[in-house]
Structure formats: C-alpha cells, structure tokens
Amino acid sequence: MPGPSAPEGAGSTPGTPETPEQRRRRLAAVFGETLPEQTSDDRDDREGPGSGEAAGDAWLRAQVPPHHGG
Incomplete structure (x- = not known):
C-alpha cells in the first residue's frame, strides 16, 4: 500500500x-x-502631523459630554 503523496510545494x-x-x-x-x-x-496612528495625540485619544475626547467641560 503506497504512502501519502507529498503535498505540492514540499521537498x-x-x-x-x-x-x-x-x-x-x-x-x-x-x-x-x-x-x-x-x-x-x-503603525503611527496620529491625528495629524505633529499633533502629538493618538487617534484613540482624539476619539475619547470627542466622546466627552458637553456638560463635563472641555
């Protein structure tokens, strides 16, 4: 009984x-x-060149309700 054949790309x-x-x-x-x-x-996920703020931080700031000040 022959063994399994080698997969394509094998040695x-x-x-x-x-x-x-x-x-x-x-x-x-x-x-x-x-x-x-x-x-x-x-990756360097920044809002803008030289802004120094990560995209996640900008998103978090955008989620702050107005009554919490800004």
Missing part, C-alpha cells in the same frame, strides 16, 4: 526538508493569511 523527494519559503507557501495555501504584515501597534 522534491520524500525525506528532503522543505525550505522556509516552501513551508510558508504551503501553510498559507492551507490556512490562508492569518496575520497581517503590519499591526496597529506598528
């Missing part, structure tokens, strides 16, 4: 280790792209 012969690029492509084909290349932690 050319059984027992040959696949390269990191081949492994990444194989896993992406099976699971899809699970994580973005860049997360919000990596």
Whole structure:
C-alpha cells in the first residue's frame, strides 16, 4: 500500500526538508493569511502631523459630554 503523496510545494523527494519559503507557501495555501504584515501597534496612528495625540485619544475626547467641560 503506497504512502501519502507529498503535498505540492514540499521537498522534491520524500525525506528532503522543505525550505522556509516552501513551508510558508504551503501553510498559507492551507490556512490562508492569518496575520497581517503590519499591526496597529506598528503603525503611527496620529491625528495629524505633529499633533502629538493618538487617534484613540482624539476619539475619547470627542466622546466627552458637553456638560463635563472641555
């Protein structure tokens, strides 16, 4: 009884280790792209150039009711 065939993109012969690029492509084909290349932690989410205020802080300030002063 023959064994399972190697998946496409695996090493050319059984027992040959696949390269990191081949492994990444194989896993992406099976699971899809699970994580973005860049997360919000990596980006500079500022309101404007030189404003010094993060987008989350600006949103929070916009949510303060008028009777709490400003």
